[in-house]
Amino acid sequence: MKFFISYILEFLAFFANFIALSVFCLKISTGFRYRLLCAYYLLASALIAKTLLDITVNNAHLYSILYVITGLSVSYYFYDLFTSAGKRLLAIAVGLCTLAYYLLSLQNKDIIFDSVGYALTSVGIVFLIFLYLHQLFSNITEEPLTNNFDFWFVCSQLIYHLGSFVIFLTYHRLIEKIMEGDYSSENRAILTYLWGIHNVLLFLGSLLTASGLIWILSRRKSQLS
Amino acid sequence: MDIISQEITVILIGSAFFLLVAIGIIILVLFYQKKQLMYTHEKSRLQHQYHQELLKTKLETQEATLNWLGKELHDNLGQLLNSSKVLIGVAQRTNNTQETLTTAGETIGQAITELRMLSKSLSQEWLEKFNFEENLKAEANRINATREITMTIELTEHLNMPRDRQLMLFRMVQEATQNSIKHGMASVIKIFATQQDTMLTVTVEDNGKGFDPTDPAKQGFGTNSIKHRALLMGGSARWSSGSGGTVVNILVPQNTST
DSSP, rough: OHHHOOOOIIHHHHHHHHHHHHHHHHHHHHHHHHHHHHHHHHHHHHHHHHHHHTTTTTOHHHHHHHHHHHHHHHHHHHHHHHSSSHHHHHHHHHHHHHHHHHHHHHTOOOSSSSSSHHHHOOOOOOHHHHHHHHHHHOOOOSGGGGOHHHHHHHHHHHHHHHHHHHHHHHHHHHHHHHSSOOOOOHHHHHHHHHHHHHHHHHHHHHHHHHHHHHHHHHHHHHHOO | HHHHHHHHHHHHHHHHHHHHHHHHHHHHHHHHHHHHHHHHHHHHHHHHHHHHHHHHHHHHHHHHHHHHHHHHHHIIIIIHHHHHHHHHHHHHHHOOOHHHHHHHHHHEEEHHHHHHHHHTTTOOTTTOOOOHHHHHHHHHHHHHHSOOEEEEEEOOSSOOOOHHHHHHHHHHHHHHHHHHHHHHHHEEEEEEEEEEETTEEEEEESSSSSOOOOOOOOHHHHHHHHHHHHTTOOOOOEEEEEEEEEEEEEEHHHHHHO
């Protein structure tokens, strides 16, 4: 069970998101931002699958690639979602910041999980989420929010990025501390357990996206019949 | 190991806190949207109700105008033309032709003036040109013409509100004066307006027999209609009454467009 939560669940969460977005693209909308998210989740699933092939090797660089593609894809998603030029500019800025930080961090040759990169991406995404909520409140429509797939997706991102923020921020320091001190199997298990918590949050987010999709599909079906 | 465990506990508490914040934000957003939707629905319902009431008011005013017109045609214009006809008949039968014809001509001239005034009341653009002050003065003239009731108007404030709102206000004041005459048996009615900030207060005061404003049985259609219209205009209406008469205060915002 511990192995499942600490390793497999992460892959499952990304893959579930990929499935949910694929179904959404096939049945509801083929908008570019959804197709891009589909591609992102497929790539993220592939990256996580690669880390699962050998869990004993250092995979920090793969996770760095993961945060940069997350930052870029989600920033584009919000760029497409926003209606005002100012908000769009901020979405571009978040994406560029993530990319710039990643390119700078490549020179450091750090082999440990990049906490700053992850935290920066999460803060940027949460900031874009707040901008989206502001946009929602500025244009209140008759349509309930629960019928809006973007709302479900944004909620899942909020739960994941805000919930995991402290883990992202402290993970690098914890690894360093354990490596400098007692690099015992117990301490390593604690780290794996902590990443398992992150995986649970990621999975909760993907469950929320999938639930939203099921809800929207059932509503459409009941409206048609 | 202990320090690491402590740090993990802090991280878990922090994560749980942020997770709760995220869930709280989502619930808040859903709740806020629901509240906003309810507010929008209520606003559109009130707007619809206002337009319905405005339509009703227009019809009532038109009906009242037509009644008055019929009465004017019969009592005033009809009488003037009849007098002219009699005078012409007299002129045909008597020698005093010049003087009688002059009087007949003056009577016909008066009839023409009355006719012009009446045609103004029948104008198609009456709502666009509706003026609270002018209509209230005309109403006072009609009531004062009976010589049994004295109605005075003191409007120092210039009404700065859309025509449809002026019409609604006029109907409320008209309703209040009719109540004073019909139920209060008043002989003196005073109407005056005061303004405080954006609120305009129109007061209708009479020396009638008064009534108990707290008694629901005494609150007829007219009273409820004034209350309802004032509420739709974003204002209120208050009554104070005793043996010395009744005072109706109608409070409405001046510059609100509905």
